[in-house]
Amino acid sequence: MKTKLTLQLEKILIKNAKRYAKATGKSLYQVVSAYFQTLLNQDASIKKSSELPPITQALQGILKAKTDENDYQLYLEKKY
Numbered sequence: 001m002k003t004k005l006t007l008q009l010e011k012i013l014i015k016n017a018k019r020y021a022k023a024t025g026k027s028l029y030q031v032v033s034a035y036f037q038t039l040l041n042q043d044a045s046i047k048k049s050s051e052l053p054p055i056t057q058a059l060q061g062i063l064k065a066k067t068d069e070n071d072y073q074l075y076l077e078k079k080y
Contacts, residue, residue: 017031017032
């Protein structure tokens with residue numbers, strides 16, 4: 001269900017947001033909605049992260065390589 005939301009922001013911020021929306025081929029509604037969704041996703045990620053043990057939290061994000069289950073299976077086949 002959609003509900004109307006009224007925001008009061010600085011004129012320059014609204015002007016720049018509209019310019020950004022137009023440049024990306026989106027409506028201002030889509031930009032704001034996507035931003036709110038991003039905030040919610042980050043919040044959920046932070047909550048999940050804080051539930052991890054400290055040692056796991058410290059290691060989170062260290063691995064930059066893109067790997068999947070197949071890569072790991074190949075590694076194990078070569079190792080054994």
